Amino acid sequence: MACATCLTHGSDVATPGDKLLEVDHLCVTFATEAGAAKVLDGVNLTIRAGEIMGLVGESGCGKTTLANTILGILAGNARAEAGRVWFAGEDLFALPQRRMARDVRGRRITFIPQDPFGSFNPLFSVGAQTRELMKWKSPRRAPGEHQGLAGFFARYPRARRRADAEAIVQMLRSVQMPDPAATAGKLPHEFSGGQRQRLMIALALLPQPQLVIADEPTTALDVTIQAQILKLLKQLAKSRGISVLFTTHDLGTAYEICDRITVMYAGQEVESAPVADFFGRPQHPYTVRLLESLPRPGRELREIGGEIPRLIDPPSGCRFHPRCARASEICRKERPPATSLGGGHEVRCYHPVETPP
Amino acid sequence: MSQPPLLEVEGLSRHFPVRNMFGWQIGALRALDGVSFKVRPGETLGIVGESGCGKSTLGKALAGIHAASGGRILFEGTDITGCSAVQRRSVAPKLQYCYQDPGNSLDPRWTVRRSLAEPLIVHSALTARERDARIAKILEQVGLPLTHLELYPHELSGGQQRRVGLARILTLYPRLVVLDEPTSGLDVSVQASVLKLLRELQAAFTLSYLFISHDLSVVRAMCDRVAVMYAGRIVEEAPTERIFASAKHPYTLSLLAAIPNIGGERITDTFALEGEPPDPVRPPSGCRFRTRCPRAAAVCAGTDPPLRRIAPGQAAACLFA
Structure with missing residues (x-):
């Protein structure tokens, strides 16, 4: 089934090195009492072997749902409407449930939870x-x-x-x-x-996995412990050549550990870039506003006006347009295609921010 | 400097008894152990430290939620340390405590108007009309329309609930608000709006804040002075700029080294501190940081360094500072 907003999905840039994980315009909806919530709406994500990919976004933007979809552990009321997840050349959606459970989940793709307190059996x-x-x-x-x-x-x-x-x-x-x-x-x-x-x-x-999904692994920890854990995770992943999908809402930790960063907003990815480009020349207005809202000495705090949209009736076109100062007519109608800026930097915006702030 | 301090804390301690299976006390958890500081009118004092260092216990002891085991708390010159609930009532309007998410403390079955009126009914002699006027004014200050007065908490978004919660604290025109981790767990964009609101309210109501947080970058943006706590003690206190420019205590330096620095060197390459905070029931002898301290020497195990002045406005509890 094709979903309307996915028709514009851009062709991926051909990247050297083997792609380990490729999420291809994935759409996931949750059936709720109030209606169908489009939690993921045409998400594309590529992780290469040995790469630490940061997935950044505010709470409720679909980071955890994406991680759960890759692991095949979506909640009962959720359904992948469209899209594919390719892992090491295999289509995970086409894989029989038993093989997924035996050979992939917990074996080739493992998971580090956010809350280390609730994840062990206390007995x-x-x-x-x-x-x-x-x-x-x-x-x-x-x-x-x-x-x-x-x-x-x-x-x-x-x-x-x-x-x-x-x-x-x-x-x-x-x-x-x-x-x-x-x-x-x-x-x-x-x-x-x-x-x-x-x-x-x-x-x-x-289990010597190929991909580790770390869902906000340091959010519950203190800063000095967080620094220790990040150091450890980076060192172990790099020395073993394991890819990591590192979801976080903290841009600082993403800077510390990631090779590339993808930003999500309300269930859509908006920008993906190598870490230097991401912080050096962000292009999407949302990324720019997100970076500006970090407290830094000698600068006034700048919030992002407005609120995160409800996913039951999300804005049409680019989901950021109601909060975006640069939005024009076309932003309201159609989701922008992915534009490549070279060096693996992709942005989905009709009016990207040319110069860094 | 000439103004008398609004809040003065002297050697404040709070020990929680540790009991065995027969209910006998076999030890004490020293959550707060001889903490002293002052808050001047209009000032924001940041209390920083890792979880378990006693910073929340400190806030709760000030608000009267925990009774102090020792030491004194002077608020506007009066000793409020062991005062009864009735005596407390005269202090409560001026010294307010704000939980992590003030929106969560709204009664789900009360309208915003009723929630906002309650503190005024309890603590003031205002007439119903005066109360309405005061509520309308406060609601405007926190940036909400008057139409929201008749709504229930579930009809508001999380951010609006938070604003109503703050408004509720401000209806009595407090002088000091204890903010316990007001931004932890928030997204950066929401955090920015909360911090901005707190600043605007501080200017509008000439508030003093005791700002408890574990996030040094937030503290840097908000506070005039910072006190760093470790295992129930204040280990360093200084004006914010001095903490970030020339901290002297090794623990403060480690905390600073642990903040991700976007665009700079990666902490995953540079961070050196090992180990975890000590068990508060059995703290190490002498300096409590010595088990993790890169500069620890034999003398640290024997002497408990007092907080001593090392520069104007700056004090540190380290023998080598």
Whole structure:
């Protein structure tokens, strides 16, 4: 099914290097009591192998929905109306549910949650929960293991269990947990927030994934702990060549860790650029206003006037037009196509800001 | 400087008892341990620190939500430390406490008008007509139309609820407002509008703010002076510009080094501080920061450095500052 706003989707710039993930004009709607909410409306996103991609936007702009769609864990009332998600050459929407659960989710694509407090079962030791993960998602698991009736009774093969246990201790060492050997026996409440987030990173990296989706992993942490976690995540991802989709509403953390940044507004991506270009010469009026609203010494605070639109009856055309000073007639009618500015910098705007503020 | 301070806190402590399974007290969590500072009229004092450092306990102790375990709180020269609920009533209109999201503290079954009138009914002798006039004036100040008076909180957006919540705090014309993390968890654009509103209100009502936050960039934009807290103590206090230009305490320096600096060096390459804040039930001996401090020496374990003046208006609790 084609959705009307997607017809203008621009051709992707041919990029060197292999694309690991490609989201192609994805539309997701949520059925609500008030009507269908178009939470994602023609989103395009490309992540290359080994790249840290920042997904930036205000709350409610669809960052988490996009992450959930990639993982295939949308809520029951949500439906992908149009679009495709390509992961390493495979169409994730066409993949059978069982293969998705067995080989992709938690194995080749893993997830780091925002809240490290609610993500462990409080009643089981960290070691037990890690072993449970590795039983099913270990990179050493043979493809046919745990299949059919035999799989129902199959135990965790001893050789693999040993190898996995060793990998777990090594991983706990790489995420710099104090005393990795003793960590496994402790319950989640015995760890601080920063340590729990380190454990979450360990759990996400243990299956040796190709892509890690980190959903605001440092929002719940203090600044000094945030700095430690960002440093750790960047270093581990870079040294292992893992791609990261890093969603955040904090432009500062995005600057710290990302290679490229994509900005979303109300369910549409508006600009995508390498990190230097993004902060150096932002083109979309929304990006510019977002950067201006950061508190900086010696400058008056500037808010973005107006409010985020309701997604049940979103504005037509470019969804930012009601709050945009540069909006003209065409902005109200049609969503701007993606314009490439070279160097992987793309913007969707009829009236881009030429000069940096 | 000649003006007497609006709020003066001397050696304020708040200890929470730690009990074992039989209910015997086996220790104390020293959330606040000898905190002293002053707030002058019209000034914004920032309280900065990581979670668990005692900054929210401090705000709540000032607002009378927590009773102090020791020390004194002087508000406009009167000691309000251990005062009863009845005595408190004379202070409450002038010293207000504002939760993280003031919009959340509105009663969902009351109209905006009723929510705004309640503090006036409790604390003032105004007639109904005078109350209406006051409410209308405040509502205009926070940038909402008068038509909103008859609406219920759920009919307002989150930002408007926040404005009504602030209006409710301001109806009594307070002199000092304790703002507890007013912008944490907000998007930058919303944060900018909240900060702007707070500034406008400060100018319109000549308010003093005690601005509790963990975000140094917000504090820099809002505050005149900053006090940095670590594990229940103030470790450094200075005018905002001095904190950012020439901080002396190693903890303050680490906090500054942890702020992402867009366009500058990446903290993921430079940040060096390791470890996490100590357990407040068992703080380390001597200086509480020594377990993480890059400059810690043997002497730090034995002496607890007092907050001492190191420059005009600047004080730090470090032996090497």
